[in-house]
Amino acid sequence: xxxxxxxxHNEETLADKLLHPxxxxxxxxxxxxxxxxxxxxxxxxxxxxxxxxxGTVTRVRSRALVGMSVSLLAASILTLLAI
Numbered sequence: 001x002x003x004x005x006x007x008x009h010n011e012e013t014l015a016d017k018l019l020h021p022x023x024x025x026x027x028x029x030x031x032x033x034x035x036x037x038x039x040x041x042x043x044x045x046x047x048x049x050x051x052x053x054x055g056t057v058t059r060v061r062s063r064a065l066v067g068m069s070v071s072l073l074a075a076s077i078l079t080l081l082a083i
Contacts, residue, residue: 030080033075041065041066043065047059048060
């Protein structure tokens with residue numbers, strides 16, 4: 001097994017092709033980045049409850065979480081392209 005999945009040669013069988021994403025640290029890191037990005041998007045869109053001055057409750061959504069999600073998604077793409 002290689003540390004980086006992109007240096008694997010002669011993937012001829014179906015099992016080799018299915019296991020390819022799990023054979024290198026670069027693919028595993030990219031999957032972790034994408035999973036964290038998706039989790040941050042859900043957390044950002046869900047928001048949190050906040051009281052208003054009129055006594056009602058509203059949802060506050062964070063742009064910082066969306067920004068971190070975008071940067072993690074970009075990091076996953078760069079991880080796969082750079083190696």
